[in-house]
Amino acid sequence: MAAALTGLESWDPLLVEAIKNTQPGTIVRWKLSLRNPQPKWTSAGGHIVQVGDAAHSLLPTSANGAAMALEDSVSLTECLRLGDKEGVAVATKVHQVLRYQRTALIQHCGFVNRRELHNPSMKEVTERGNAFLFYGKWLWQHNAEKYATANFEAAEY
Known part of the structure; x- marks a missing residue:
C-alpha cells in the first residue's frame, strides 16, 4: 500500500x-457521493426518528453536517412540544415535512461545491472570493424552532 x-x-x-x-x-x-435524503425518517408509530446524517447524509463540502443535525434536534423538539404527548406520531412526521426540502437543498449545494472545489483551476474558484457558492442568509439565518412553530399546523404529512 x-x-x-x-x-x-x-x-x-x-x-x-x-x-x-x-x-x-x-x-x-x-467513495463520497450524493445521496438523496431518506424518504421516511420516522417509524410507522412515529416513536423512532432519524436525524442528522442518518436521515440526510451530507458531503463534507456541504460544510453543514453538524449544523443540520442541530437544526433537526431543535425542530424535532419544537414539533414534539407542539404535538403534545398525544400527538407524538404526528409531531415526528410533521418534523420530517418541515425539514425535508431544506436538507435536500443543502445536500445538493454540497454536490455543487464539491464540483467547484475540485475544479482543475483552483485559482478561478478562489478568485471568485467565495468557494461556497450557494450559501447566504437563507442558510445561516434560519431558525429551525421558529420555522417549526410557524409552520407546524399547516404542514401536510
Whole structure:
C-alpha cells in the first residue's frame, strides 16, 4: 500500500507506520457521493426518528453536517412540544415535512461545491472570493424552532 503513495516523507510518521502495517487487500475505498435524503425518517408509530446524517447524509463540502443535525434536534423538539404527548406520531412526521426540502437543498449545494472545489483551476474558484457558492442568509439565518412553530399546523404529512 505505501509503495502506491507518493510524498510519504511529508506525512505524519505515525500515519505512514499505520499504512505500512496494514495488511494487503484490507483497505476499502468508500467513495463520497450524493445521496438523496431518506424518504421516511420516522417509524410507522412515529416513536423512532432519524436525524442528522442518518436521515440526510451530507458531503463534507456541504460544510453543514453538524449544523443540520442541530437544526433537526431543535425542530424535532419544537414539533414534539407542539404535538403534545398525544400527538407524538404526528409531531415526528410533521418534523420530517418541515425539514425535508431544506436538507435536500443543502445536500445538493454540497454536490455543487464539491464540483467547484475540485475544479482543475483552483485559482478561478478562489478568485471568485467565495468557494461556497450557494450559501447566504437563507442558510445561516434560519431558525429551525421558529420555522417549526410557524409552520407546524399547516404542514401536510
